Amino acid sequence: MALPRLNSEPPVLSILEIIGFIASLLGIWLATRSHVLTWPLQLLASLLYVWLFFDAHLFGESLLQFVYAALALYGWWVWKKNATDTSLAISKLTCREWLIVAGGGTLLTLLVTRFQVQFLPTDVPLLDSGIFVFGLLAQWMQARKKIENWPFWIVLDLIAAGVYAYKGLHLTAVLYVILTALAVSGWISWRKELATA
Numbered sequence: 342m343a344l345p346r347l348n349s350e351p352p353v354l355s356i357l358e359i360i361g362f363i364a365s366l367l368g369i370w371l372a373t374r375s376h377v378l379t380w381p382l383q384l385l386a387s388l389l390y391v392w393l394f395f396d397a398h399l400f401g402e403s404l405l406q407f408v409y410a411a412l413a414l415y416g417w418w419v420w421k422k423n424a425t426d427t428s429l430a431i432s433k434l435t436c437r438e439w440l441i442v443a444g445g446g447t448l449l450t451l452l453v454t455r456f457q458v459q460f461l462p463t464d465v466p467l468l469d470s471g472i473f474v475f476g477l478l479a480q481w482m483q484a485r486k487k488i489e490n491w492p493f494w495i496v497l498d499l500i501a502a503g504v505y506a507y508k509g510l511h512l513t514a515v516l517y518v519i520l521t522a523l524a525v526s527g528w529i530s531w532r533k534e535l536a537t538a
Contacts, residue, residue: 361389362516373527380417397508400461401473416484431486431535449474491528
């Protein structure tokens with residue numbers, strides 16, 4: 342069964358994109374401060390971007406936003422549950438976790454790319470798939486307060502900004518450039534917190 346043909350023209354700026362833009366900025370700013378309210382804002386932004394990316398034929402990113410919404414619920418639960426104790430302090434990935442993230446992420450990116458090439462009408466399958474897979478891993482790292490989430494976000498946000506500009510999602514491209522700066526700020530802030538722990 343073929344997918345319905347979507348509008349191939351660049352999308353016009355919509356109220357959903359504007360709300361998603363604002364919710365994303367506030368949510369990530371709160372994440373840089375390890376504030377639990379990051380998660381409801383990330384949940385709202387993710388749900389709005391599910392449709393926006395689907396409409397732009399960015400199927401990996403659309404699915405990614407849907408999964409981000411689920412991970413936002415998970416992160417909200419984990420951070421809220423651990424708000425009164427220090428069992429979820431900022432930490433570094435173990436050697437085993439690094440291998441899973443790097444090796445598993447690369448393999449999954451190649452598999453998802455192959456799937457997109459075979460079944461979906463996307464013109465940026467490798468970039469879309471890489472953002473999808475490594476975005477999931479970065480979101481998981483953020484929910485577990487692994488400091489390495491920030492360098493991952495820096496790289497992913499820059500790549501995503503280019504993809505979104507190419508797709509005509511100019512406000513979203515600007516958002517991801519700003520998110521890159523916030524990720525740098527988050528990395529610095531979490532490193533200071535980790536050093537004093």
